[in-house]
Amino acid sequence: MSGREFFTARTVSEALAGFRPARRTPVRAVPLAAALHRVPAADVLAPDPLPGFVRSTVDGFAVRAADTYGASEGLPSYLDLLGAVRMGEAPAVTVAPGGCVAVPTGGVLPAGADAVVMIEYTAETMPGTIEVTRPVAPGGGLVRADEDVAAGAALAPAGRPLRAPDLGLLAAAGVTEVPVHARPRVAIVSTGDEVVPPDTAELAPGQVRDATASALAGLVTDAGGEPEVAGIVTDDPGALETKLRTVLPAADLVVVSAGSSVGTRDETADAVAALGTLWCHGLAIKPGKPTLLADCGGIPVVGLPGNPLSALVVFRLVGVPLVWRLAGCEAPPPEPSTRAVLSRNLASAAGRLDVVQVRVRDGVAEPLFGPSALLSVLAHADGYLVVPEPATGLDAGCEVEVTLYR
């Protein structure tokens, strides 16, 4: 364990609060169909009010409300049927006192009317005469022309990823292109003399296929980023620095999954330090201690531990919020979670964040441990729990919040 590793060690809370690059991806207009989960750079405003006309919310008859006052089953009001409103068309008739006009749900309120009485409270007792058995107040059975959205109001707020219903509201307003932040380009660099590409059919003794890059690419995609798997660098001094110089100009974030031995960890730090400033080297998290955060000319660089499980744990906690922030979103969307009862005691060190993979069955969270941090643990886990920094452990039987994988 190198002493240097802890030269500028930080807690995860410090990293989340303090390592906040100013960089944001550029803003471009994209078609609505491509805007799901993209982040508007500014509030998207309604050009016109919605629905844009006084609209019936029921099937019934447009009336002057005063003509229905006092109407009851025993003493109905009788109104002259003056015509009908057709869906999607401007009414051709006006409601005169003592008259009414048939109107469907969604139809335009005709001039002269100020309410719609529901068809359930009416009957056409004679052709051309509508009996009304309940009064309706002015404004009843309709929405105002700007009741859904006023002109100039925000259809979708800046900084929050667009959700499916937002796309509906934008479509309703005729906004078919939205200015959103570009997807952050995340260059993923793998290092290690032992690491070979996933499509290597036969491994030589000691070789391992690059697992971390594929998994990181998935996490980046989930966070709205654009992963660019930049290949594998050997542990030769200088090779990583050369690779970083190549990928930095076309990246919004660079992630380096380090070799797993002490020497290669230091090589990552040396290469990054040659191109920028180390913000921290060592994170008070288990697993994931040998994490590095740096700024290379305005591009954030995350150096991850060599162990794939540790790398993914750290990237989920520290890297994913960075990807969202680069796209203009300060608070990443919520992750699914569940409460469960812890099946056994968990020890931890005060000041260190412990991330524990768990299975959840019938409300019980069972920690998954192995002799070492193996990747298969993540595939078997339903989620993870966090032993927070101040705690020295968690007791069996206590209630825990488990973040669920999806």
Next chain:
Amino acid sequence: MSGREFFTARTVSEALAGFRPARRTPVRAVPLAAALHRVPAADVLAPDPLPGFVRSTVDGFAVRAADTYGASEGLPSYLDLLGAVRMGEAPAVTVAPGGCVAVPTGGVLPAGADAVVMIEYTAETMPGTIEVTRPVAPGGGLVRADEDVAAGAALAPAGRPLRAPDLGLLAAAGVTEVPVHARPRVAIVSTGDEVVPPDTAELAPGQVRDATASALAGLVTDAGGEPEVAGIVTDDPGALETKLRTVLPAADLVVVSAGSSVGTRDETADAVAALGTLWCHGLAIKPGKPTLLADCGGIPVVGLPGNPLSALVVFRLVGVPLVWRLAGCEAPPPEPSTRAVLSRNLASAAGRLDVVQVRVRDGVAEPLFGPSALLSVLAHADGYLVVPEPATGLDAGCEVEVTLYR
């Protein structure tokens, strides 16, 4: 309100349990980089064990464990340093009794050794001699060749959408193509004389832009489906049936967002009934009562209410699980949720599921109501809560589970 609408009305529970089409999308191999959230049709099996060799989990020295028995600070064991293992290479040396070989984290255990002692418990007191101050048990400091995954074991289970870490494990195993269910093709048909495309710049009085199709497309995408916005059909009798005949052959699921008036609701039922079997017409849910579920020659058809908010509420609850099931996933991934305290009383009818949009602030869930079900409510909501079918309401101050939008 037509009597027919409730001819075969069902509860949401009945619909979820009973409307389960047998159809599944075909299985195709896709590259790993395109497999995120896709559903394997069968367990993906490991062709070989992982890591594939006995691997050191620490930086240290490969030893015969027996040579370290009894070692302590006061009485160290002294071992001959016979060489070093290089990352990614087969060891060139064998550990003879009384000897040791330097090995990095991730290195291959050399023949003859059965444990690795951590570098922290060693010192090179003289060149070529390693002092060991702690004993190590056989198997200490290493993982077996099949400890992460045994040959033939499942890397990822059938029926569960692949997550980012799964991609890592598959990459580690050299599985670079995965047989997964095709994305369900979901045809989205809008109806209504008043409905015009979202790119309509100027609306005539009474016209509304098609909001539902864009929002449904987003929900379909979130559920791993491939939305195909199939356009707007007028309320003319026969027009919907003609459109359905066109889209059914190329769809795994058809969604019709109905016109909002009584007449158009019946037209949907007539058109669907002409091509298949109505499973239910009317769902005990608020909002969303005028929902229709049908089977047209093995293709499920969902008829949604005309109101966009109602349509989205129903599709989220009933349609999204269908999309997942068509792709071979019986249990959709979990949604984010939070517990909150309800700010006011909510009335409901027993036997009916009520879906209430809420804002959540400081642990308090505040229902969002308007004079009618407006689309903007969804944009302002943080999520929704459900008043379950047996309940007649919820009391202010009770704890509720809010499903959060993301």
